[in-house]
Amino acid sequence: MIPLNYHHLYYFHAIAQEGGVAKAARALFLAQPTLSAQLKEFEAALGRRLFDRVGRRLVLTEDGKAVLRYAEQIVRLGRELSDDLRDRPPGGALSVQLGATPGTPRAVVEALIAAALAAGASHVDCKEAPLPELLEDLGDHRIDALLSDSCDATHGAASRRWRRIARLPVAFAGTTAVVKRLARLPKGLAAVPLILPKAPSSVHRQVQTYLAENALRVRVVAEVPDGGIALRLARAGRGVAPLDSVTLKDWTGLAALAGGPSSLRHELWLAAAEGRLRPNPAAERLFQAFSVS
Structure with missing residues (x-):
């Protein structure tokens, strides 16, 4: 030998x-x-x-x-x-490493961290990075799970599992003062500055499809990396933004344009490594149970 x-x-x-x-x-x-x-x-x-x-x-x-x-x-x-x-540091404690892509709602990331702690983790480390980097981290076991608004079930698919955890409704929202002077959708979008999530966000793709299907010419004033920034710009009266229900839930002073498409959804996915010899029990419980409604 x-x-x-x-x-x-x-x-x-x-x-x-x-x-x-x-x-x-x-x-x-x-x-x-x-x-x-x-x-x-x-x-x-x-x-x-x-x-x-x-x-x-x-x-x-x-x-x-x-x-x-x-x-x-x-x-x-x-x-x-x-x-x-x-x-598994000495003493029986469990640590969980998480990743989140830009564009995932901050409230969902916070809920994921809280759920990891509730699942038995004594320490959670969370990083934000583009999906290709996080997939590499997951494959190399630098993180235990990742949260993303897109699912890559092709490259390296055998080494990981995906689970859809949410399909959040998305509405075009702005301040009450801005929204009340606009016509119903889709026509109303042509008369107001638009704040969009950056590509390759799934919401970005859906909005572009919606605009094309309705032959709308709009004025995009900002493309931003996450819904929190879009929300703050909308609250400042800079325009309207497609915001998911979780991002909108805890904020007052914003209203949704009437006539919005019910098909606009912010899908969120959780991925975990597959085939570990000794799975992290806290990460496993998190992957199996975490969801957002």
């Missing part, structure tokens, strides 16, 4: 992912000669050449491709092990 060195395997994986020793050395903060030596030691231990040099790039041999498939699984398990121990 070949005694495998985890560092060798990890360094080989990094070189394969980066496409060369120089790039991998920069990513790992190692000297290039040191990394080259580690690769040679690994190839010698296996008795196989893992890369061929083609121009300035290293290209995996057939044996290298096979080793990489194993390395990906072993590195993933190593990250999962680190996350498992981080989630």
